[in-house]
Amino acid sequence: MARDIVTEFLAYLRVERGLSANTLDAYRRDLTKLTHFAAARQKEVLTLERSDITAFIESLFRSGLDARSVERALVVVRNLYRFLVLDGHRRTDPTVSLVPPRSWQTLPKFLTPEEVERLLQQADITTEAGARDRAMLELLYATGLRVSELCRLKLGDVNREAGYLVCLGKGSKERQVPIGRSALAALTRYLHFRAARPSGMEESQYLFITARGKPMTRQLCWKMVSEYGQRAGLGAVTPHMIRHTFATHLLERGADLRSVQMLLGHADLTTTQIYTHVTAEHLRETYRKCHPRH
Numbered sequence: 001m002a003r004d005i006v007t008e009f010l011a012y013l014r015v016e017r018g019l020s021a022n023t024l025d026a027y028r029r030d031l032t033k034l035t036h037f038a039a040a041r042q043k044e045v046l047t048l049e050r051s052d053i054t055a056f057i058e059s060l061f062r063s064g065l066d067a068r069s070v071e072r073a074l075v076v077v078r079n080l081y082r083f084l085v086l087d088g089h090r091r092t093d094p095t096v097s098l099v100p101p102r103s104w105q106t107l108p109k110f111l112t113p114e115e116v117e118r119l120l121q122q123a124d125i126t127t128e129a130g131a132r133d134r135a136m137l138e139l140l141y142a143t144g145l146r147v148s149e150l151c152r153l154k155l156g157d158v159n160r161e162a163g164y165l166v167c168l169g170k171g172s173k174e175r176q177v178p179i180g181r182s183a184l185a186a187l188t189r190y191l192h193f194r195a196a197r198p199s200g201m202e203e204s205q206y207l208f209i210t211a212r213g214k215p216m217t218r219q220l221c222w223k224m225v226s227e228y229g230q231r232a233g234l235g236a237v238t239p240h241m242i243r244h245t246f247a248t249h250l251l252e253r254g255a256d257l258r259s260v261q262m263l264l265g266h267a268d269l270t271t272t273q274i275y276t277h278v279t280a281e282h283l284r285e286t287y288r289k290c291h292p293r294h
Helices: 002-015 021-040 050-062 067-086 113-120 128-143 147-152 181-195 218-231 239-252 257-264 274-290
Strands: 164-168 174-178
Touching: 002 021, 002 067, 021 050, 021 067, 050 067, 113 128, 113 239, 128 147, 128 164, 128 181, 128 218, 128 239, 147 164, 147 218, 147 239, 174 257, 218 239, 239 257, 239 274, 257 274
Parallel strands: none
Antiparallel strands: 164 174
């Protein structure tokens, strides 16, 4: 029964709410974890109670998930039970008033400028693949694009002369994002490699492609960033961490919150405000390290 309910809920999200395939995949992964958790307790998703949901959230923490991933899973679970109540499957919602403790709220990780430079230097720009990877890394840091937005870019989306690109964000909202000189230079280098490909070779209209001319995928981009992060001795680096780094570095250097919101494509300013906490913590840490009477 649990599997049918989850399938019904996902169908509702796809048809009625119009959620993207990527978002639905994320919902499905979280709900699969919930289904397995219920089965381990010899229950079904439909019969879980408040204490079960609390135990499920605690189990996610014990599994090593970071706080933001756990909070996202809690949002998914809340939406599921609201749907079950509204659709008549349940009389009560076990997630009502279930508020995550403040200790769950951790700040997003980001790189220092020196670490960004070390990451960028890992790509071998004498090869087409390396030049492509360097351009992707440079664009991630220069624009704060989501990895899905980066992979969806097409050749016509970039205006190198004017120094900006146009991307399609969440909710199919289009926005313009400026590109810095370093990223433009890396992109130009990569496009020279593409132009030198043998004539007649099928080319994609997507900006970043594989050796076979297929569009780069989110998974390939995540793998590429992770591998370069390991090479640079930075540990687990992700495209989203580079997005955090972009926003944090802008605010540290005086950018206003509204501008950063527009660059990131956040619909709500409160989503962007997490970065004010990041920069405040960075300032406190600098004070502790540098002031003689901290």
